[in-house]
Amino acid sequence: MSLITLRLLLISISLFFPETFCYRQLVSDLTEIRQSSTYENNVASRAIDGGSGFSMSSGSCSHTGVGQSEAWLRIDLKKVYSINTIEILYRNDRGSDLVNTQRLHGYSLQYYDNEWKECYRDSTPDNVPIPMQSTVPCRQHTQYIRIYTYTPSPNDQYVFLEICEVKILGCDVHQYGKNCTHCSRGCNKCDIVNGCVKCKPRFSGENCESCTAKWYNEDCFQKCSDNCPNDETCNEVKGNCPGRCLPGYRGAICEQKCSGGMYGFKCMNTCDTCVNMSCDHITGSCDHGCTEGWTGDLCVEECSNGTYGFQCKNTCDTCVNMSCDHVNGSCDVGCIDGWTGEMCGKVCPEGHYGHNCSGQCQNCENETCNHVSGSCQGLCKEGWGGDKCQEALKTSTVIFPFIYVLNGACGSILVVYIVIIIVVVVR
Incomplete structure (x- = not known):
């Protein structure tokens, strides 16, 4: 041939x-x-x-x-x-x-x-x-x-x-090679021999088949949420963050803020001690302060040191050991002497004093005494002496058989005056 x-x-x-x-x-x-x-x-x-x-x-x-x-x-x-x-x-x-x-x-x-x-x-x-x-x-x-x-x-x-x-x-x-293989979706310039030689914006990889970090969707046109943890990139098709969202956010692509009084990781924490349950969706710090009985940046600390109520401005110093409910101020173990009521905010009623107002000042003139100690506010009744008018007195037969010795400073002064007058008259 x-x-x-x-x-x-x-x-x-x-x-x-x-x-x-x-x-x-x-x-x-x-x-x-x-x-x-x-x-x-x-x-x-x-x-x-x-x-x-x-x-x-x-x-x-x-x-x-x-x-x-x-x-x-x-x-x-x-x-x-x-x-x-x-x-x-x-x-x-x-x-x-x-x-x-x-x-x-x-x-x-x-x-x-x-x-x-x-x-x-x-x-x-x-x-x-x-x-x-x-x-x-x-x-x-x-x-x-x-x-x-x-x-x-x-x-x-x-x-x-x-x-x-x-x-x-x-x-x-958009094809190349002996089998006319398709260049990837992210290819901007598909060379007939070498395949993809230039990527579209936001695409990367040897064959421009992947979205660059922080971008997703079919055309890598949507930006991943900034709320993916550790600045990780998201799923390049759906935009899902890997595993979880940063605190304060939820949803598949972590685009939704915590709401309804929730905050923090996976929106699992509640800010129910904030006024109107309104708080920062990330940290939980209250927007308008704490409800009654709570304090601190996150309003998770109970009022302490004998305080209670809004901003812990009220004191329960009439409670035993200053121990009271941090919200409403009701005493935990009762009132100190001289006080009564659910919150120990009332003095003992007139004529009463002491622990649980169980003491009575019945020997005081007008039955009026100090609500704490029981000491009379004025004179004792006839025949009674002492600080609380609870000591019975004896009748004097030497000088004035018809006069009883009076209790207290006022009585002593009166006796002295009477003695002086008698001495003057006798002379």
């Missing part, structure tokens, strides 16, 4: 079995093709007919017209693709490899991106044949490909294109 026959066989296999190549053949039945001019009946569509003939006589090659200063073959893929390579097969029936491709020297391969741009320009010397098939890299996103030349061959006055077959290999946009 000759070298030329073997080459033709390999080319035929590549045309009829495109799956042997890594990338998809993007030319399809929908593809449209035009050329700048046409020689005889060698129309542009022959360049994408999948034929295996590479001579003009085979009827499978295109040919631009004679007498032209430029020539082009334009292919419309009908949608934008990610192109990898373009394969060109030229006519091979002019006697030698050099002569076969002489008219192709200096051509350019172009793609359209608002204007025609080059992805390749041939620089093969005029005395060297262009290898056939010719595989040219053109890694671009485009819908249109154009083979263009304005360079005549050394043996011609005019410019020609004689292309027998064109293959455009690549994938859909």
